[in-house]
Amino acid sequence: MIDTLLPTLQVPDALEGTLDPAGLFGDARDMWLEIGFGGGEHLVGQAGLHKEVGFIGCEPFIEGMAKALTGIEAQGLTNVRLVMEDARPVMASLKDRSIARAFILFPDPWPKKRQQKRRLIQPEFLVVLHRICKPGAKVRFATDVKSYADEALQRFLAHGGFDWQAERADDWRTPPEDHLTTRYESKKLGDCAPVWLDFIRS
């Protein structure tokens, strides 16, 4: 059931591959997705700047959800739906080519070698991300962990359906002009300055 009154979204398993997110807002607007929005600073900030766009944010932790809801209410935003869940089943529920932009900002770094298999950016994750993104959709990945930056870049390019955005490929250490700083990013916990990888879904 999709709750259109509260800015939250429940996704039943039965919707696999069929949920058209544009329908959440009753029109054919572009839909942007943020995976692991943390406290929601970036999600809420972008939603305030782009009221014509519909946003879906996935974050399994209740503290982040509560923070984002507070921000949504404070700004009176009506263009955001939050899902308090692992993003992967949510992504699996979405229709092909239904997302115009996706953000994966400072995902859990799992820096130790034995933990790295838990990282979000896996080949099978990229298959689903590619399926749900429209051709030409922008996908932004950021991390401040060097081994994750290297691994994610290799995996995006190995997929074959994501082109590294040319102007950003020359300048991956400069925050993109349209970026809004996140809480985790400000903590500077990683082992390198943030790396910004912007891809275009081919």
Ligand SMILES: C[S@@+](CC[C@H](N)C(=O)[O-])C[C@H]1O[C@@H](n2cnc3c(N)ncnc32)[C@H](O)[C@@H]1O
């Ligand atoms: C390191 S924090 C970064 C949060 C935020 N993007 C920021 O930059 O402040 C990573 C976030 O991803 C969330 N997360 C981890 N696994 C996830 C998953 N499978 N789906 C959605 N969110 C996830 C965590 O709960 C956490 O809030």
